[in-house]
Amino acid sequence: MIDPPTAATARVSEWLSQFASALAQKNPAAAANLFADECYWRDLVSFTWNIKTLEGKSEIEAMLAATISGTQPASWQIDGDATEEYGATAAWFTFETAVARGRGYLRLKAGKCWTLLTTMTELKGFEEKRGATRAPGVQHGVFPNRKTWLERKTEAEAELGYTAQPYCVIIGGGQGGIALAARLKRLEVPTIVIEKNERPGDSWRKRYKSLCLHDPVWYDHLPYLSFPDHWPVFSPKDKIADWLEMYVKVMELNYWHSSECRGAQYHDDTNDWTVTVDRNGETVVLRPRQLVLATGMSGVPNVPKIAGTETFRGTLQHSSQFRGDGDYRGKKCVVLGSNNSAHDICAALWEQDADVAMIQRSSTHVARSESLMELGLGRLYSEAAVKSGITTETADLLFASIPYRIMHTFDIPIYQEIARRDANLYERLAKAGFLLDFGDDGSGLFMKYLRRGSGYYIDVGASELVADGRIKLRSGVNIERIEAESVVLTDGTVLAADLIVYATGYGSMNGWAARLISQEVANRVGKCWGLGSGTTKDPGPWEGELRNMWKPTQQPGLWFHGGNLHQSRHYSLYLALQLKARLEGIPTPVYGMTAVHHRA
């Protein structure tokens, strides 16, 4: 017995039906009129061949006017029942376009659409082989001089990059490059990953020894092969490294370890790249059509120029160089910076009996890991979420359905609750002189992450040491100059130092474009990341999406992939589909490229 649809479900079906009509009639105005005055349509590839949020009815109407004929959207169907959330009626739906299938999520208020998410799930005719369409594995029958799987794989590996060119080259073999390469493999896009380290996962192995993932396991799965159900909540670095290593192997990725890109150049006449690679001492020149920089959220390390550096007799490192495997007992350690790496490194040094000082130049947002896990992520990424039927894929889409423009309004209450819950810690931090913030507008950690990629610490223990003075905090100062065995702060304080660590962050990802390609290209694509919110370190104008991430850039053939494990997993799908479409000659008219407003 099938229950009759609820009133809410009927409302959504009715709205979808009107929406479908307006689109079928190629009537952008009519379609836009189905939206509320405050409305957002976020499209992941399916209409715009971009990662794009349209805000307000005019932007929606303009986008449809430009794209409706080519997209030919159809077959709009509600999927499941409507629910109520955030004061709106919400529902999943599926749809098709001329060349693809899609899935989406909508929220209606008073019969009009408040938020709409449309995402491409697969290209027609180029669906990933899975389940019933999986490869047979062996050809049954008899074939003279049959090549085995291993022989064919070995041959293909010997050819790719030499006698056969890859369509796509990915610079950077960390979790971002790996996730994207897995998607491209499943979509049969010939791809090579270029990784400087020897083994997949080394970018984790080579970090300081106490490092663990800061995001909990449900947030961290890679595409296609989730961690087993006993995987720890927070992966130690070496454990995640081992997983990445086996993933590269069993997913059969073309992964060139011990390889560095020496330079890349785009050819406007042939629409392809020359990518020069030092492959374990051998120079190889690749000619891909697409080049993806997956060098990590972190661009080139920021190393402050401080007077007297050359006189210093101790060890001076950027945080990216800190391994934590020295003998620090009794050593005087000065850490410049107060965000995640700074805290982790201070705690690691303290645990090894060092005398640790943290120099905090500007305020930091601190949120306890347990509070974040429960209040920040728990709704979508937790054991409870899994039990309630929210799969990783569902969680990713729900997460993606919150428009960036208003995301802070969802987060402010969460961080108010965190501030209440952990009031004791925050008071003690403040008493110790720690400069604390909750983001410019109280929206907390994730918005700081999206806006500036920094400025926070996910507390896994170091804040206690700061609060009670076991880590000696100097706040609101900087290092004025360095001397042979000490640092002098801007307030005149002198601190003895055997070790100085600059936990001073990284530049924008396009710094890698400057290094590997040219400053001209780096300028052409502009700053990566950030939303243009006009908050600290995220200058406007408003972008609506993360600059340059997972979508076409102003440099043809150049793409950026990365982010945290959730973003690497989810957005690798859309970037892979965009690359596959180009490989197959499917028209990909990009709508709504934004101008470049910042170079770095």
Place this chain on the structure above:
Amino acid sequence: MIDPPTAATARVSEWLSQFASALAQKNPAAAANLFADECYWRDLVSFTWNIKTLEGKSEIEAMLAATISGTQPASWQIDGDATEEYGATAAWFTFETAVARGRGYLRLKAGKCWTLLTTMTELKGFEEKRGATRAPGVQHGVFPNRKTWLERKTEAEAELGYTAQPYCVIIGGGQGGIALAARLKRLEVPTIVIEKNERPGDSWRKRYKSLCLHDPVWYDHLPYLSFPDHWPVFSPKDKIADWLEMYVKVMELNYWHSSECRGAQYHDDTNDWTVTVDRNGETVVLRPRQLVLATGMSGVPNVPKIAGTETFRGTLQHSSQFRGDGDYRGKKCVVLGSNNSAHDICAALWEQDADVAMIQRSSTHVARSESLMELGLGRLYSEAAVKSGITTETADLLFASIPYRIMHTFDIPIYQEIARRDANLYERLAKAGFLLDFGDDGSGLFMKYLRRGSGYYIDVGASELVADGRIKLRSGVNIERIEAESVVLTDGTVLAADLIVYATGYGSMNGWAARLISQEVANRVGKCWGLGSGTTKDPGPWEGELRNMWKPTQQPGLWFHGGNLHQSRHYSLYLALQLKARLEGIPTPVYGMTAVHHRA
């Protein structure tokens, strides 16, 4: 709205309720009277601490009389609705015992129980950590001189086998040993796997190059970490080898590669073993309490003694030594045997342009892989099964719920259909002189596998070559003697030979016990595998279960693990629980050990 239970569900609930009462009153006779005249109760550990099938009401009553007080079964609950199958009303249920939780499946006919399966799922107080109880991974907080995961793992690995003894040693690091070790790891039973090859998976890598798994992917998953959804239906050997290698790593198994057991001896006074291991040239003496032989279905290779062997100038190999990487073009190859390895090897040689002869001594059952997949396995292990909600775990339990005594009656119709469907091939094989059977009683491949572990070929192409004579078949003969460049058959035929391969199978697994421990112990435990069906190569009396597999043997502390990937996966759970119970000092009164009737 919850629908009222169906009549069938109500009948099952009523039966369970009566069953629970009889057990609670410790009334074996009353409990047995709830069974039909033809009845089977298969218990996997929960009542009998054994792998045991009781057949008929008296056996059931006797088992209950012996075990009811200790087991204290309770909390019998139907799980889901009843269904109709095989002319019976079937349903899942859960239950508990004093020390464990269980799951089972029953079939009722006319209100009485026809088949009952009870299985232990976990030990109370020793549940595997998963989901909400998974390890945190890192201790949040600050800990002076904290050891990282890697440091603790490295230390533990350095100690185990040296300063800390394992509870269990598994000889053999193929899929069986690996699956069992994974279960034991999750149950926190300190275990070492001893593997002679260098890398996990080498037992597959080193086989002949065209080898693929003969069972389809849905049948083959390892515990805890299933293959991703694009894994090929039939894994090439190197691909499954790579999976096993990474599985060992990410499941953190204590796996000693390049290690061979030189001998083992049980000490009755201390109830433990001395196991001498050559670990990559270093002699290590282990003192486990439990020793598991997981050396594979295959015992020691059967090498026939044939007159004139020493005169042969060509290459003579047992099938286990055949790599298939020589130059066989134009070479005369004689393969003695007609079962799976023989066919695979003949086909591999033919594909490389060799001149191939197969010497068939006795009849073979042939079933085409596609027919087997669809008609034999499709109900439980297929894409369709997955789509209909049958998980691997569910499929394993349903498979386990068919009593061995009557399994042939389920299979005979399947093979009749296979005979009909593939009549053309069978006719042509018969015309070519191939001696074909469908098992003594027409019950086909799986029964032959259970009864004698051999005597069949899963056709993946070689049968065409036999049918049309491209593989030259000589049937109903043996090799009489070997000469310098030829073999002489029992009918006087002389065949020129550059290569002779003995595809002549393996001895019983207790051959390994004889080699590694002593003939006395091998005799004490007796033949492994087989059901005692009284059919060819499976002499009676009837055992009711596979001899010595996954359960206590007549040698205290000695166990056998193995079988195909499905059995390695499923029965590793029950063997692991039996070992864990002993580690934790939980009483494990074994009911129904059978006497040893055959030594090999």
